[in-house]
Amino acid sequence: MKILVCLKQVPHQDARLDVNGDGTWIKEDGIKFEINSYDTYALEEALRIKDAGEAEVVVASIGPDRVTQALRTALGMGADRAVHVNDAACQGSDALGIAKTLAAIAKEESPDLILMGLMSDDGNASAVPPMVAELVGMPSATAVVATERSEGNIRVERELEGGAVEVVDVPTPCLLAVQSGLNQVRYASLKGIMAAKKKPLDVKTAADLGVADAVGTAGAKVKIEKIYQPLRGEGAEILSGSTDEIVSSLMNKIKELGLL
Amino acid sequence: MIEWSESQQMIRDVVRRFMEEEVAPHVEALEHGDLPPYDILRKLYATFGMDEMARARFAKQIAREKRGDTERAEKGADGDLAAKADQAASTLIPIIELCRYCPGMVTAMGVSVGLAAGAILSKGTTEQKERFGLELLTLEKIGAWAITEPGSGSDAFGGMRASARREGDEFVLNGSKTFITNGPFADTTVFICKLEEPDVDVRDRKILNFVLDRGLPGFEQSGPLRKMGMHSSPTGELFLSDVRVGMDRLLGGEAALNKSGGGRESAKSTFQTERSGVAAMALGIVERCLELSVKYARERVQFGHPIGEYQLIQEKLARMEVARMNLQNLVFRTIELTAHGQTMTFAEASAMKLYAARAAVEVAMEAVQVYGGNGYMSEYVVEQLARDSKVLQIYAGTDEIQIRAIAKDLLAGG
Ligand SMILES: Cc1cc2nc3c(=O)[nH]c(=O)nc-3n(C[C@H](O)[C@H](O)[C@H](O)COP(=O)(O)OP(=O)(O)OC[C@H]3O[C@@H](n4cnc5c(N)ncnc54)[C@H](O)[C@@H]3O)c2cc1C
Numbered sequence: 001m002k003i004l005v006c007l008k009q010v011p012h013q014d015a016r017l018d019v020n021g022d023g024t025w026i027k028e029d030g031i032k033f034e035i036n037s038y039d040t041y042a043l044e045e046a047l048r049i050k051d052a053g054e055a056e057v058v059v060a061s062i063g064p065d066r067v068t069q070a071l072r073t074a075l076g077m078g079a080d081r082a083v084h085v086n087d088a089a090c091q092g093s094d095a096l097g098i099a100k101t102l103a104a105i106a107k108e109e110s111p112d113l114i115l116m117g118l119m120s121d122d123g124n125a126s127a128v129p130p131m132v133a134e135l136v137g138m139p140s141a142t143a144v145v146a147t148e149r150s151e152g153n154i155r156v157e158r159e160l161e162g163g164a165v166e167v168v169d170v171p172t173p174c175l176l177a178v179q180s181g182l183n184q185v186r187y188a189s190l191k192g193i194m195a196a197k198k199k200p201l202d203v204k205t206a207a208d209l210g211v212a213d214a215v216g217t218a219g220a221k222v223k224i225e226k227i228y229q230p231l232r233g234e235g236a237e238i239l240s241g242s243t244d245e246i247v248s249s250l251m252n253k254i255k256e257l258g259l260l
Numbered sequence: 261m262i263e264w265s266e267s268q269q270m271i272r273d274v275v276r277r278f279m280e281e282e283v284a285p286h287v288e289a290l291e292h293g294d295l296p297p298y299d300i301l302r303k304l305y306a307t308f309g310m311d312e313m314a315r316a317r318f319a320k321q322i323a324r325e326k327r328g329d330t331e332r333a334e335k336g337a338d339g340d341l342a343a344k345a346d347q348a349a350s351t352l353i354p355i356i357e358l359c360r361y362c363p364g365m366v367t368a369m370g371v372s373v374g375l376a377a378g379a380i381l382s383k384g385t386t387e388q389k390e391r392f393g394l395e396l397l398t399l400e401k402i403g404a405w406a407i408t409e410p411g412s413g414s415d416a417f418g419g420m421r422a423s424a425r426r427e428g429d430e431f432v433l434n435g436s437k438t439f440i441t442n443g444p445f446a447d448t449t450v451f452i453c454k455l456e457e458p459d460v461d462v463r464d465r466k467i468l469n470f471v472l473d474r475g476l477p478g479f480e481q482s483g484p485l486r487k488m489g490m491h492s493s494p495t496g497e498l499f500l501s502d503v504r505v506g507m508d509r510l511l512g513g514e515a516a517l518n519k520s521g522g523g524r525e526s527a528k529s530t531f532q533t534e535r536s537g538v539a540a541m542a543l544g545i546v547e548r549c550l551e552l553s554v555k556y557a558r559e560r561v562q563f564g565h566p567i568g569e570y571q572l573i574q575e576k577l578a579r580m581e582v583a584r585m586n587l588q589n590l591v592f593r594t595i596e597l598t599a600h601g602q603t604m605t606f607a608e609a610s611a612m613k614l615y616a617a618r619a620a621v622e623v624a625m626e627a628v629q630v631y632g633g634n635g636y637m638s639e640y641v642v643e644q645l646a647r648d649s650k651v652l653q654i655y656a657g658t659d660e661i662q663i664r665a666i667a668k669d670l671l672a673g674g
Contacts, residue, residue: 034273069266069269069270072266072267073270073274187277187307188274189307189308189312190309190310190313190350191309191313192309193270193271193274194267194271194350196267
């Protein structure tokens with residue numbers, strides 16, 4: 001069995017995010033990056049299937065040099081191989097450009113299962129997984145909170161609005177976009193990290209994958225017009241101080257308003 | 261080595277996440293409650309496969325010994341220095357990261373796997389290593405290493421009163437030890453004492469190491485002593501009255517009785533490992549103090565400005581950064597030496613320990629100063645690191661004893 005896990009490297013959750021000069025993205029220099037949290041659950045799910053029997057886990061990501069570290073971390077956790085699309089031409093791609101690139105990798109790899117995170121911590125669009133599924137012609141399910149595998153099928157539980165759960169059978173090969181909290185994500189072992197250096201990591205360009213026209217700002221159908229911090233609205237108040245001070249003044253306000 | 265390699269940074273990131281998720285929430289119970297550090301340390305070992313790595317290294321060493329191969333495997337043809345450096349770093353990084361939250365946990369861990377297991381592995385027979393060593397290396401069992409006594413600290417061998425009287429194939433052990441890390445909880449204790457040799461002056465008698473199990477008749481382990489810092493590392497006293505043990509518990513067996521140098525030299529090699537670990541500990545403490553101090557200097561406003569704008573505060577931050585750079589370079593040197601299969605001289609290890617201990621204490625105290633009144637309050641962490649760091653100038657040889665070793669070496673040279 002072969003499992004493809006697509007992961008994205010995003011700014012670390014503690015990183016300070018400032019809007020860049022032309023207001024189209026954040027300033028990326030000098031901040032720490034990590035694997036998108038949703039994707040870590042997808043990876044863990046793949047590794048559990050691997051641990052339970054025969055499976056090869058291939059991880060794929062798109063982005064600049066720094067993305068190597070995310071892929072090496074995944075290899076350190078137990079993935080077998082990595083594909084890194086490292087191509088300046090991909091910068092500024094929209095969701096469809098990314099999906100076409102990942103789909104091209106999927107077509108080369110022809111996995112039995114593709115696992116992805118439900119959304120990315122930075123972009124929050126949830127657009128890529130269903131697009132990839134469509135492009136490779138696989139059935140898919142999103143917001144997956146539990147899985148149960150049987151021959152030729154995965155029964156998944158999906159999280160719906162208001163805490164309801166939907167159960168669907170998805171025939172394999174298929175693509176699942178997982179919700180956070182699906183499992184408890186492992187730490188990479190020290191030996192695993194040291195061994196990761198020796199695992200294969202293929203570097204590819206958009207042209208190698210035949211998607212040069214679809215990627216980058218040139219190929220994008222969606223363009224980011226502007227990113228800005230919301231302005232403080234009428235009646236809004238920003239509390240400052242230490243966490244304890246903020247909590248206690250918030251509590252006071254709630255009490256003043258008679259909400260407790 | 262001029263910077264952490266990519267693998268080393270990954271190790272640091274993942275270990276740091278463990279500290280944030282598994283240690284930080286328990287700091288209160290470890291430092292101010294009764295939570296012993298061992299279960300969290302075991303979890304650390306299991307999570308990162310450190311127990312498996314120890315088991316594999318141990319199996320290799322034992323296999324080599326059984327083949328009668330004295331050459332260490334690492335010195336063989338395999339010349340991958342980067343991999344060896346990663347290996348060396350992988351033991352130091354958890355120390356550095358633990359010290360950001362709980363230097364006491366490093367003390368507890370270091371004494372168990374470094375000193376107790378270290379003594380057994382360097383002095384024991386193959387059979388003793390298998391019987392006592394492995395379970396300590398994997399932290400399944402907790403070890404203590406006992407040399408200090410109420411009447412002998414810096415003059416560890418000279419003033420030592422603990423004794424072993426030979427009776428046929430048995431020994432009768434007596435004495436008391438104090439300030440023994442893990443003493444209250446240890447499953448396995450390496451007890452260092454002198455052979456009773458009536459014709460030999462007390463100062464020159466043979467030094468012997470015995471391995472004791474918890475609960476041996478006549479062996480008493482006290483509860484934890486109250487102390488200034490390192491609260492997450494239980495420290496206690498040991499009392500031995502007529503504890504009877506066989507030759508199987510004398511490290512090195514019969515051969516130890518005929519060793520030249522009276523066993524003093526091999527204890528020195530233990531001091532040396534201990535001293536290099538202190539630089540890593542100091543680095544963790546200093547890194548955390550510096551980060552916290554910079555953050556506070558930016559946020560804390562007095563006289564209408566963040567205090568970081570005042571030169572007196574800037575001077576403190578700059579000195580902290582100098583210490584951090586120096587310590588990091590010392591740690592890099594330790595890693596590089598290990599990768600090359602070399603060790604520091606005793607004097608160099610002493611110099612490093614002296615510098616590291618003083619730097620940690622100075623930085624942690626200055627961090628308290630940067631924080632002002634908050635710095636004196638437990639909530640802001642730096643007071644704990646200031647109390648914890650002080651012991652670095654006392655255990656593993658006091659500052660004064662390091663100075664003595666350095667000067668002795670300098671003056672002995674041509
Ligand atoms: C938290 C903690 C954990 C410890 N864990 C262990 C352990 O696991 N196992 C163990 O065996 N021991 C342990 N120790 C003991 C530690 O190693 C000793 O405290 C240390 O060696 C100093 O000995 P001492 O306390 O007797 O001080 P002393 O030797 O009495 O020293 C008192 C002062 O005199 C100075 N001094 C002594 N001799 C000289 C000299 N010749 N020239 C100049 N100055 C001198 C010292 O530097 C010091 O300032 C621990 C101690 C502490 C505090």
